[in-house]
Amino acid sequence: MHFLTYGKGQMVTIYDVAKRAGVSPATVSRVFGGQTPVTANRAAAVQAAAAELGFVPNRNARRLRTSSSEIIAMMVPDIANPFYMLLTRAVEDVARAAGYSVMLCNTDEDPAREQEYLRVAASEPVAGIIITPGAGTDLGWALTRGVPVVCVDRHPPRRVTDAVVVDNTESAAAATRRLYEAGYHQLACITGPDTIETSNARLGGFATVVRSVTGAEPDPALILRARYVLDADGERAAAQLMALPDPPDAIFAANNRLATGTLRALHRLGLLPPAVGLVSFGGPPSVLFTPPGVVVTYLPTRDIGTTAAHMLLERIAGLDIPPRSVTLPVAMEDPAGDNQQW
Amino acid sequence: MHFLTYGKGQMVTIYDVAKRAGVSPATVSRVFGGQTPVTANRAAAVQAAAAELGFVPNRNARRLRTSSSEIIAMMVPDIANPFYMLLTRAVEDVARAAGYSVMLCNTDEDPAREQEYLRVAASEPVAGIIITPGAGTDLGWALTRGVPVVCVDRHPPRRVTDAVVVDNTESAAAATRRLYEAGYHQLACITGPDTIETSNARLGGFATVVRSVTGAEPDPALILRARYVLDADGERAAAQLMALPDPPDAIFAANNRLATGTLRALHRLGLLPPAVGLVSFGGPPSVLFTPPGVVVTYLPTRDIGTTAAHMLLERIAGLDIPPRSVTLPVAMEDPAGDNQQW
DNA sequence: CTGTTAGCGCGTTCAA
DNA sequence: TTGAACGCGCTAACAG
Numbered sequence: 001m002h003f004l005t006y007g008k009g010q011m012v013t014i015y016d017v018a019k020r021a022g023v024s025p026a027t028v029s030r031v032f033g034g035q036t037p038v039t040a041n042r043a044a045a046v047q048a049a050a051a052e053l054g055f056v057p058n059r060n061a062r063r064l065r066t067s068s069s070e071i072i073a074m075m076v077p078d079i080a081n082p083f084y085m086l087l088t089r090a091v092e093d094v095a096r097a098a099g100y101s102v103m104l105c106n107t108d109e110d111p112a113r114e115q116e117y118l119r120v121a122a123s124e125p126v127a128g129i130i131i132t133p134g135a136g137t138d139l140g141w142a143l144t145r146g147v148p149v150v151c152v153d154r155h156p157p158r159r160v161t162d163a164v165v166v167d168n169t170e171s172a173a174a175a176t177r178r179l180y181e182a183g184y185h186q187l188a189c190i191t192g193p194d195t196i197e198t199s200n201a202r203l204g205g206f207a208t209v210v211r212s213v214t215g216a217e218p219d220p221a222l223i224l225r226a227r228y229v230l231d232a233d234g235e236r237a238a239a240q241l242m243a244l245p246d247p248p249d250a251i252f253a254a255n256n257r258l259a260t261g262t263l264r265a266l267h268r269l270g271l272l273p274p275a276v277g278l279v280s281f282g283g284p285p286s287v288l289f290t291p292p293g294v295v296v297t298y299l300p301t302r303d304i305g306t307t308a309a310h311m312l313l314e315r316i317a318g319l320d321i322p323p324r325s326v327t328l329p330v331a332m333e334d335p336a337g338d339n340q341q342w
Numbered sequence: 343m344h345f346l347t348y349g350k351g352q353m354v355t356i357y358d359v360a361k362r363a364g365v366s367p368a369t370v371s372r373v374f375g376g377q378t379p380v381t382a383n384r385a386a387a388v389q390a391a392a393a394e395l396g397f398v399p400n401r402n403a404r405r406l407r408t409s410s411s412e413i414i415a416m417m418v419p420d421i422a423n424p425f426y427m428l429l430t431r432a433v434e435d436v437a438r439a440a441g442y443s444v445m446l447c448n449t450d451e452d453p454a455r456e457q458e459y460l461r462v463a464a465s466e467p468v469a470g471i472i473i474t475p476g477a478g479t480d481l482g483w484a485l486t487r488g489v490p491v492v493c494v495d496r497h498p499p500r501r502v503t504d505a506v507v508v509d510n511t512e513s514a515a516a517a518t519r520r521l522y523e524a525g526y527h528q529l530a531c532i533t534g535p536d537t538i539e540t541s542n543a544r545l546g547g548f549a550t551v552v553r554s555v556t557g558a559e560p561d562p563a564l565i566l567r568a569r570y571v572l573d574a575d576g577e578r579a580a581a582q583l584m585a586l587p588d589p590p591d592a593i594f595a596a597n598n599r600l601a602t603g604t605l606r607a608l609h610r611l612g613l614l615p616p617a618v619g620l621v622s623f624g625g626p627p628s629v630l631f632t633p634p635g636v637v638v639t640y641l642p643t644r645d646i647g648t649t650a651a652h653m654l655l656e657r658i659a660g661l662d663i664p665p666r667s668v669t670l671p672v673a674m675e676d677p678a679g680d681n682q683q684w
Numbered sequence: 685c686t687g688t689t690a691g692c693g694c695g696t697t698c699a700a
Numbered sequence: 701t702t703g704a705a706c707g708c709g710c711t712a713a714c715a716g
Contacts, residue, residue, distance in 0.1 A: 011409065013693055024703045029695060036696095039701070054486070056465040060405040061693035064708050067353065069402070071445075080431045082424070089422045092448055101462060102446045104416075106434055120443060123398040144396070267631060289609060355709055366687045371711055381685065403709030406692050 012055040021049035073121040075105040075131040090305025128312045135195035148315035154197045164308045171330035172205025175279045178295045179250045184277040188222035188248035190237045202254040234261020250277030259284045298331040354397040363391035415463040417447040417473040432647025470654045477537035490657035496539045505667045506650045513672035514547025517621045520637045521592045526619040530564035530590035532579045544596040576603020592619030601626045640673040
């Protein structure tokens, strides 16, 4: 007796269906493959036979034959980050509509794990890859094998593939200006590792504005780097800043994790905005409202995902033009709507 | 000339490697399959040849041959919900460690889409399925084909598979008691559709306590149902409750979405807790702290995911015992740590 | 321990 | 339009 399964049903093949429908296996294949035409009543007979037998085409056999799959690999640093979660959701929506499945690959910003997943993607082989590349990402293997790749959030090394990004430098600058306009004058910055493109670009935008306003280089003591992935790192960095002899009166946090951590630290010190100003680059998951003293830049997360997915589908379809880089706008006002952005 | 791809590299097969290493294809297969033993130096030769040629085993061929895959289908209502996101993350961690990949399937509580995905899973065929079943979920197809299934968050129809759930009734009751203990006395409940097991169980726990405290049935006007998936629905329901001639002084929100929406509504009315009490069943993404007047039940999200994944791996390995149902405890205090729960 | 052989289920030639 | 035959790349038998 078997529990849990009603039975290890024998695989029903096109041969079974063919016999039952009184046609050749090739005809069955054509009915389900949908390429070459089949007479209507023969097709109907095949459909009927297939339904009676509970036939489901075996994708592995098809893939082996055609050496293609309908799987898109989505490789992101951390699916537990709302930004990547929403990004993935958007990709999945577009992919599903086009008949593709999404394989989820968490890299945790770990190059080894990323390499491992790229190997899996290569041996799958997947139809395409959407990836947020890390510091030393090597796309060579995928490209050699002709697997299309689209990068999201960050550019690939040497810009060898399509990419969908936002204008980090400019929007970081704009957000920083807002802090000055709100009357803050001692600005600090908590950004990510110097191996990550966005953390450098955001710091760059910040520093440019500080220089232009103060006429001097930003104080190095007011610029901290923390890991992008853990709230706790942002919290620690913010606490460290506020413990300085001459602490900042506003903090630029370069991603949502860091902003969340910073808010935690400020809350613990009883210095929530507007007591201390804050830029949250990318919306933190504050449910209710944005308190005064907080400047939030809203990333067009959903758009990034759908754009990337469409670009990838174009590449899968064979589009052969030079790498494209799409830069999407960053909003400084809550775009409202259904949490479409982050 | 080709852009984007360095070339549609010819597939390197075990035959190529075999020739280069001076062994038989079967030996190459054994080196990569890892079942039968191979002499050390022969294995080394194979590895070397494979590396030089850039050989990557073709999974589709292997799967066709073995009619097995290393893919787990994760079918959840909405990956953009933090609960399911964290759940998925946990599953992915365990799966990856065991050499499996995770295929992401958003059902949006839509039976049609669920059915569609179950078909895909059947034709893949996937090694196993982890699913949050909806109202009319039909697992028949998967079970007939012998694909192991583990349900999470909700039981399957007729409890035909393993399941990992929490004790919704009891913890809903406990949370409701807290509201009374805090001095609230006019309690309302916003729960999900009556087609969803958890929304009924949570309402049940709520109602039991109301009955035992007031000695009467809960006022039907104070019990609302809203969709589980959108914050906006919770917001609307809460607004409706507060517009009653005799509005409640506390609201039991049966999931994190509904709690978020309720908080939004209360904020808009200037009635944030503790002015109006709130139970959030499942933690809402409040970054900073839990205000007084809010009772949060923290679901052991990560545990649910890892437990389910391990149970599925056991089933995939062939474990053949009656369906198990694991009920995990719900915490009423912030378990702290790294957002492991929700 | 290793090589030889025969398919896994399907898509795709080629003739008819 | 349809059917027969071949092979995608690999692993599971078997024989050595």
